[in-house]
Amino acid sequence: MTRVGVIGGGQLAWMMAKEAPAQGIILSVQTPSKDDSAVSLAQEVVWAPVDSVEGTEKLAQKCDVITFENEFVDLEGLQVLAKKGVCFRPSLQSLAPLLDKYEQRCFLASLGLPVPQFKNFEKIEDLESFGFPVVLKVRRHGYDGQGTIIVKSPDELDSALKVLGDVPFLIEEFIPFECELAVIAARGVDGTVTNYPVVETYQKNQVCRWTIAPANITIAQVEEVKAIAHKLLSALDYVGVMGIELFLTQDGRILVNETAPRTHNSGHYTLDGCRTSQFALQLRTVTGQAIGDLSFCKQGAVMVNLLGLDFPNPNYEERLTRIASIEDTFVHWYEKSESRPGRKMGHVTVLTNDHTVPKARAIAQHIEAIWYS
Known part of the structure; x- marks a missing residue:
């Protein structure tokens, strides 16, 4: 079996750990916190901060390849391990232009990609x-x-x-956008680039509240987003999954907002909505496996984030039970030990066959009405 190490132990690593057995993968994590979601599912845990190079060196001794669930790493320090033969996917060279958002902007612009x-x-x-x-x-x-x-x-x-x-x-x-878009793209060891459908995301206070998959945009706009993703991942010689956030302007232009070199919140709907989830895809690409079937299980999906509530002693269990009773609904609760207002505590995905934007928004608003009541 292939051994994969993940720097980070939060919900992204937790969802990867859930997918690992079906991919024939043993997954370990590096985290300083016993309360992190992935700790309960990981084969082994290296107890160290995510920016600890010494911790990553210990993780590497247990793994064939190391990947990431966040960007809070010591890139320069990890270069020492890479020179010793530790395999990082995506590579440190691929990550280098992306971790600093100003440098990321410069890199995107240098490729001729449209940015604010x-x-x-x-x-x-x-x-x-x-x-x-x-x-x-x-x-x-x-x-x-x-x-x-x-x-x-x-x-x-x-x-x-x-x-x-x-x-x-x-x-x-500031971009007065028509809507915000996102796409999860991936590139394999062999250079094959693929992507899930473009989705629409709704943000409040710069935090994603829900995702509608697929987005209601033109074929030409879909192809433009796809071309952006393919050009970016190929230019980086990237291996793994990447989330790309975009603006659709009021005059129909596509602009790249920013990228995340890992699995991404805008792709959580793939866990239940697609035949291969973004977390399985991350594991498959970094271990050199075939990409798999990324198609929808139904015509579309709506994903709603369940954020920590801003009042004392919220009854999460009652709300989760009510949401779970909705037809074709899948609830993912991250089992975090501490609830804070606005913290991502879980998410819910509803699969749809009658997929129109008004219906999808009505589903998201219904779930939010239950959750925030």
Whole structure:
């Protein structure tokens, strides 16, 4: 059996660990926390922070290949292990242009891919060419809305800069989009690139609330997203799964927002909605297996994130039971020991045969009404 190590032990690693036995894979994780979701399913656990090179060296002794569930790694330190023969997929060279969001923007632009106007922040005058609203985004370690601030007026700028402090960040033009899109793409060891259908995502406070698969866009727009994904993964010589977030502008243009070099929240619907999930696909690509069948099980799917509730002693079990009673519904609860407002505690996927955008949105809103009531 092939042994795969995952740097990180959260819900993404947990969902990979669930898929591993069917792929003939033994999965181990590197995490400092006994409360992480994947700890209960991993074959072995290396108890170390995800940016600990010493921890990854121990993980490598138990594994044939190492992959990632987050970007909080010491890339320079890991290069030492790579030179010793440790196999990382995606490779460290593939990750290098992506982990810093300003460098990622520069790399995307260098490939000729469409991106919003952007600039590294060095002095207050750098903001002058953008106007308001404007987006300020930390260059490293921002996720789920953390580290992204939309500044709507000059009056809000001082407080935004104080929140960011001395952390390096970039400036981006605000895009008044028609909707937000995403696609999960993957590239195998043999260079074959594939992708799931393009999906529509709905964000609130920069946190994904739900996903509709497939998105209601034109064939030409689907082909443009596919071409972006194929060009990016090939240019990186990438092996593994990548999430790509995009904007559809009000005049029909596609812009790349940002990428995640791993499995991604926008692809959670594939666990139940597709014949091969993104987590199985990640394991298959990094171990050199055939990609598999990525087709839908039904005509489409709706995925809704279940976020931590902002009031004391929420009765999660009652809500989960009510949601699970909906036809063709699959509930995934991450068994996290601590609930915080806005934290991703689980997700639910509903499969649909009557797939229209109004119906899909009605399903998402019905689940949210149960969850947040």
